[in-house]
Amino acid sequence: MTGVAGDIGGWRRGRFAHVYAAIDLGTNNCRLLVARASATGFDVIDAFSRPVRLGEKVADQGRLCGEAIERTMDALSICAAKIDRARVTRSRYIATEACRRADNAGWFLDAVRDRIGLDIECVSPEEEARLALASCHSLVDPAVPRVLLVDIGGGSTEVVWVEVVAHDGPARSTDLRIIDMVSIPWGVVTLTEAMVGQVRRDRPLPDGLYQSMIDRIRSSLAPFCAVNNVGSWVNAGAVQMIGASGTVTTMAAHHMGLRRYNRAIVDGTWLDREAILRIGAELACKSVSELVNVPCIGHDRADLALAGGAIFEAVCRHWPVATVRVADRGLREGVLADLMRQADRDADPVLARGSTQPTSH
Numbered sequence: 001m002t003g004v005a006g007d008i009g010g011w012r013r014g015r016f017a018h019v020y021a022a023i024d025l026g027t028n029n030c031r032l033l034v035a036r037a038s039a040t041g042f043d044v045i046d047a048f049s050r051p052v053r054l055g056e057k058v059a060d061q062g063r064l065c066g067e068a069i070e071r072t073m074d075a076l077s078i079c080a081a082k083i084d085r086a087r088v089t090r091s092r093y094i095a096t097e098a099c100r101r102a103d104n105a106g107w108f109l110d111a112v113r114d115r116i117g118l119d120i121e122c123v124s125p126e127e128e129a130r131l132a133l134a135s136c137h138s139l140v141d142p143a144v145p146r147v148l149l150v151d152i153g154g155g156s157t158e159v160v161w162v163e164v165v166a167h168d169g170p171a172r173s174t175d176l177r178i179i180d181m182v183s184i185p186w187g188v189v190t191l192t193e194a195m196v197g198q199v200r201r202d203r204p205l206p207d208g209l210y211q212s213m214i215d216r217i218r219s220s221l222a223p224f225c226a227v228n229n230v231g232s233w234v235n236a237g238a239v240q241m242i243g244a245s246g247t248v249t250t251m252a253a254h255h256m257g258l259r260r261y262n263r264a265i266v267d268g269t270w271l272d273r274e275a276i277l278r279i280g281a282e283l284a285c286k287s288v289s290e291l292v293n294v295p296c297i298g299h300d301r302a303d304l305a306l307a308g309g310a311i312f313e314a315v316c317r318h319w320p321v322a323t324v325r326v327a328d329r330g331l332r333e334g335v336l337a338d339l340m341r342q343a344d345r346d347a348d349p350v351l352a353r354g355s356t357q358p359t360s361h
Helices: 066-086 097-101 105-116 125-135 188-196 209-228 230-235 246-255 273-284 298-318 331-347 349-354
Strands: 019-025 029-038 041-051 090-095 120-122 146-152 157-166 174-184 239-243 270-272 323-326
Touching (some): 029 066, 029 331, 066 105, 105 120, 125 331, 157 209, 157 298, 188 209, 246 270, 246 298, 270 273, 273 323
Parallel strands (some): 019 090, 090 120
Antiparallel strands (some): 029 041, 157 174
């Protein structure tokens, strides 16, 4: 797996002296990545992902419910065991939208620390956007001046509007500057609970419901689009779009005809807008029971696939970029990039004196 490589430090110092761990505790999934630095980024030692539905009913009740908490505790216990086994020396563990919304999130995170020994921080939407962008840096085309990064989560969808600053010279480096971002309160879990939850699993969506979901997302995106004049940049052909979410990678795998999901094939590929709209229309006609039998969707994603498709289609209709770059990477990879850069700073006496960014726990 490729991350962000640095030039500071030799093979036994800086980033190369540590074993790293990152946890992304989202509304739907609990994900762990354990890795060591390599010359081209990082090599994965261990990984874990489980759909825990931590944000189940949070939109209605405003609290994390008991069953969701226990499912999440079980998953985090597995993560803690893997972290101990790998002898991790630098780590960061983050939680996102479900914990931002829930009244009892503070109690829950305290319980995780006391029972399991993991210190998880609830990050802001802005920090979530920054980490997502950091993970996708290598997928950006330096010749296109603007990026729309779309991260469809369980409890929210983040859209990041980015300026690409390409530097001349032998290194041909590229800086990414976040101009603006929006976090709309609709992800695959929250949109499903609000609009699809009452539909029987063996029945397709009622006429007009899928379009209503698309319309809801587009109305949420409209103010952000207007403030940043995104439409004009898109019409000028000056925008590249990156999709970083399970919805996007699943749709790409489906388009490629994969019988079983393969990250190495999907990550970094391109998905045409026409294909996205066609697949969305195809899946929207199916019931959840039928979606279970669709390769790369299956039982884990079937309940949320229709909401995910509606969100992705809404984005592509609102901003008609011809192709979307598919990113099977996210917050964990962004956290690892931060941790490795911080290790380099700490190993360099000059940089260490000027560094204040707390990225290690």
